[in-house]
Amino acid sequence: MESKIIASLDLTDESKLVRMAEEIGQSVFAIKINWPTILSLGKGIIKRLSETSNIICDLKIADIPNTNRLIMEQIATQHPWGVIAHLFTGKDSMESIVKAAGDAKVIGVVAMSNPGASEYLNGNYGNLVEDAKSLGCYGIVAPGNDYNLLERISKMKGNLKIFSPGVGAQGGGYNKALLSGADYVIIGRSLYENPDPIGYIKSLERK
Amino acid sequence: MESKIIASLDLTDESKLVRMAEEIGQSVFAIKINWPTILSLGKGIIKRLSETSNIICDLKIADIPNTNRLIMEQIATQHPWGVIAHLFTGKDSMESIVKAAGDAKVIGVVAMSNPGASEYLNGNYGNLVEDAKSLGCYGIVAPGNDYNLLERISKMKGNLKIFSPGVGAQGGGYNKALLSGADYVIIGRSLYENPDPIGYIKSLERK
Numbered sequence: 001m002e003s004k005i006i007a008s009l010d011l012t013d014e015s016k017l018v019r020m021a022e023e024i025g026q027s028v029f030a031i032k033i034n035w036p037t038i039l040s041l042g043k044g045i046i047k048r049l050s051e052t053s054n055i056i057c058d059l060k061i062a063d064i065p066n067t068n069r070l071i072m073e074q075i076a077t078q079h080p081w082g083v084i085a086h087l088f089t090g091k092d093s094m095e096s097i098v099k100a101a102g103d104a105k106v107i108g109v110v111a112m113s114n115p116g117a118s119e120y121l122n123g124n125y126g127n128l129v130e131d132a133k134s135l136g137c138y139g140i141v142a143p144g145n146d147y148n149l150l151e152r153i154s155k156m157k158g159n160l161k162i163f164s165p166g167v168g169a170q171g172g173g174y175n176k177a178l179l180s181g182a183d184y185v186i187i188g189r190s191l192y193e194n195p196d197p198i199g200y201i202k203s204l205e206r207k
Numbered sequence: 208m209e210s211k212i213i214a215s216l217d218l219t220d221e222s223k224l225v226r227m228a229e230e231i232g233q234s235v236f237a238i239k240i241n242w243p244t245i246l247s248l249g250k251g252i253i254k255r256l257s258e259t260s261n262i263i264c265d266l267k268i269a270d271i272p273n274t275n276r277l278i279m280e281q282i283a284t285q286h287p288w289g290v291i292a293h294l295f296t297g298k299d300s301m302e303s304i305v306k307a308a309g310d311a312k313v314i315g316v317v318a319m320s321n322p323g324a325s326e327y328l329n330g331n332y333g334n335l336v337e338d339a340k341s342l343g344c345y346g347i348v349a350p351g352n353d354y355n356l357l358e359r360i361s362k363m364k365g366n367l368k369i370f371s372p373g374v375g376a377q378g379g380g381y382n383k384a385l386l387s388g389a390d391y392v393i394i395g396r397s398l399y400e401n402p403d404p405i406g407y408i409k410s411l412e413r414k
Contacts, residue, residue, distance in 0.1 A: 010274065010277060012277075012281075034270070034274055034277075034278075035266075035268075035270075035274075035277075035278045036274070036277040036278055036281060038246070039245070039250050039278065039281045039282070040281065042249060043246050058270075059242075060268075060269045060270045061242075061267075062267045062269040062293055062295075063241070063242075063265075063267045064319060064320060064321040064324075064372075065321055065323075067217065067241055067242075067243070070217060070219075070241075070242075070243040071241075071242045071243055071246065074219075074243060074246045074247065075246070086269055087327075088295055088327045088328055089319060089321070089323060089324060089327075089328060090319075090321055090322065090323015090324050090325070090326045090327065090328070091323050091326060092321055092322055092323035093321060093323050093324075094323075112271060112296060112297075113271060114271040114272055114296070114297055114299055114300060115297065115299055116272075116296060116297015116298050116299035116300050116301075117271075117296060117297050117300075118297070119297045119298060119334075120294075120295050120296075120297065120331050120334070120335075121295060121296060121297070124327050127326075127327070128327075165271075
């Protein structure tokens with residue numbers, strides 16, 4: 001069965017990152033990297049890691065349409081499996097990402113997992129989900145540590161896939177997130193800081 | 208008199224970028240760069256350009272606190288004059304940026320200049336300005352092409368400095384933005400695509 005785990009590898013040491021990606025890449029659905037890795041190692045690391053797994057660039061892009069396009073065009077040259085961008089900066093901004101994404105799947109943020117996300121962002125999830133559908137996103141990001149919110153989002157997701165962070169170090173549970181509607185569960189520190197990451201992955205999937 | 212112009216140089220060709228920065232760096236208040244430049248040239252370009260002007264990294268950082276910290280720590284090693292981050296993802300996310308910023312001034316986005324920004328973001332400007340104050344931001348980003356909104360923000364800004372994009376290619380006027388409350392006006396394509404950028408800067412400041 002295909003794994004539903006996405007490993008978030010926020011590593012900046014190239015040999016450690018590549019070693020970890022080679023170790024777990026085929027045991028997870030995808031590996032997610034973020035700006036800290038790209039800032040340290042350059043965007044070429046995206047293509048390099050693609051040899052080990054599907055790569056998702058979690059860039060939370062949140063700029064005006066022209067800048068979003070310029071960012072996305074450069075990322076697209078490295079052919080990641082997917083890219084994460086914000087929807088709250090408006091439909092024009094996301095439209096620009098989708099147009100420039102090339103073969104990368106676009107995943108829009110409809111709610112986040114940090115406590116502060118409830119202050120402004122998360123209350124807009126309903127409209128943001130509709131925007132993600134109408135703009136041709138492949139999926140959405142919704143918190144894996146807020147099961148009620150995740151369930152509400154899951155009921156309206158249509159064909160969108162739900163990618164849920166906040167599991168592990170941020171408190172969410174793997175099975176509870178899946179039962180609440182997540183299609184993929186993003187696990188970061190609790191996986192890559194684990195002395196036996198493959199054992200950890202298997203223990204999650206056995207439950 | 209100190210210039211109130213910030214040149215947004217969205218260039219990815221190193222020699223063209225450095226030549227432009229050397230030409231205009233001392234005639235403007237600062238040079239702003241964004242992810243496309245860093246993706247092309249690496250984060251070392253921040254320090255390199257600092258020899259020519261104050262450098263503002265317009266990264267619109269919009270992630271959870273831990274990731275914001277990891278991004279900001281790497282940027283801080285290059286000692287930019289300032290960095291732009293979102294407030295919309297919550298107070299905890301911005302707090303994390305301010306803590307990790309080192310000697311860089313933190314500028315929070317309270318409203319954006321693209322049409323889509325009115326759908327979700329811009330309606331929150333009142334609370335976002337208060338967050339910027341309470342979290343110790345140096346300044347805020349507010350659109351230079353929406354004079355009414357800029358005036359309303361300017362009345363509540365306290366000690367914050369207002370940085371206004373959207374002037375030039377996006378339709379805003381330099382003088383109107385300053386009269387509406389901008390402290391600094393960000394000019395991009397209409398400046399760096401101008402065959403005589405210094406002449407253009409002088410013509411704006413003469414009016």
